[in-house]
Amino acid sequence: MDKPDPTHHTKNREKKESLSREERQKQLEFQHEAVVHLNTLYNYALHLTMNPSDAEDLVQETYLKAYRFFNSFERGTNCKAWLFKILKNNYINRFRKNSKEPGKVDYDLIKDFYHSIKDTRTDTSETDTDYFHSLLHEEVYQALHSLPEEFREVIQLCDIEGFTYEEIANMVESPIGTVRSRLYRGRKLLREQLEGYAKKYGFNTDNI
Amino acid sequence: MNCKKAGVFISASVDGELSLIEEQEFLLHLSECKECSLEFEEAKRTKMIIREKIIKFKAPQALISSIMQLTSFSTKEHEDTLLYE
Known part of the structure; x- marks a missing residue:
């Protein structure tokens, strides 16, 4: 092998270092802006797919894509909303467009998880008459999942993830007015479901 | 405002998403x-x-x-390169 030209070598290294510095800056910013939302993104993916391995794949893909297109992220806007939109698009491409079915829905896993959480019904002494406090995590979860997807989605984005209507409208690609009315109708349906549970426990919901 | 219209406003008001005028009306x-x-x-x-x-x-x-690896891959490569050199 030829002895490497020392000048060329140095130049090459300088080039590498400056490239890396740029890359490094991008990484730091990416970690600060995007990676901090990993848990919430995974949680959303899991609720969408209801399957842990599909959820992991979705999140992986989302971050890969987000990193690649990080330059197109508008600085100063909500990065979490940007990531959610990428994730949602990935989800549609993966499971809808190619009419591929998501992996087997792991209801058992979710059920187990909710069962492992302490039954809050036992420690609500002061709110005995309040049927809402008697609801179990699992029941609220089931009620939410019994809703048509267009309603569940906006409730999740609004109540759980705390996005504004404008951000949600952008994510679901519908006007704000649509988001508003979907939330209204979705919540109405959800209330009916929850009241169904309350009746099951013998709470009187006539006055509600 | 009638009760039918108020229904949608209830939902949006809970989220703090009514305009000032709407909020007053509501x-x-x-x-x-x-x-x-x-x-x-x-x-x-x-x-x-x-x-x-x-x-x-x-x-x-x-x-x-x-995910952490994804965003530190190049840094690591950079370090490796330096080490190798």
């Missing part, structure tokens, strides 16, 4: 309508229930590691 209706006032209180509670009762799942460690 509050005026609430002051006149007991039914919608109760409905409003109920809507606030429903939102709270969802926030409190829906569990947030945390990302598994393996996923965290792989």
Whole structure:
């Protein structure tokens, strides 16, 4: 092998270092802006797919894509909303467009998880008459999942993830007015479901 | 404002998504309508229930590691290059 030209070598290294510095800056910013939302993104993916391995794949893909297109992220806007939109698009491409079915829905896993959480019904002494406090995590979860997807989605984005209507409208690609009315109708349906549970426990919901 | 219109406003008001004018219009209706006032209180509670009762799942460690690796890959490569040199 030829002895490497020392000048060329140095130049090459300088080039590498400056490239890396740029890359490094991008990484730091990416970690600060995007990676901090990993848990919430995974949680959303899991609720969408209801399957842990599909959820992991979705999140992986989302971050890969987000990193690649990080330059197109508008600085100063909500990065979490940007990531959610990428994730949602990935989800549609993966499971809808190619009419591929998501992996087997792991209801058992979710059920187990909710069962492992302490039954809050036992420690609500002061709110005995309040049927809402008697609801179990699992029941609220089931009620939410019994809703048509267009309603569940906006409730999740609004109540759980705390996005504004404008951000949600952008994510679901519908006007704000649509988001508003979907939330209204979705919540109405959800209330009916929850009241169904309350009746099951013998709470009187006539006055509600 | 009638009760039908107030329904949508109840939902949006809970989220703090009414414009100033809408909010005033809405509050005026609430002051006149007991039914919608109760409905409003109920809507606030429903939102709270969802926030409190829906569990947030945390990302598994393996996923965290792989995402961290994704964003530090080049740095590591850079370090390796330096080491090699």
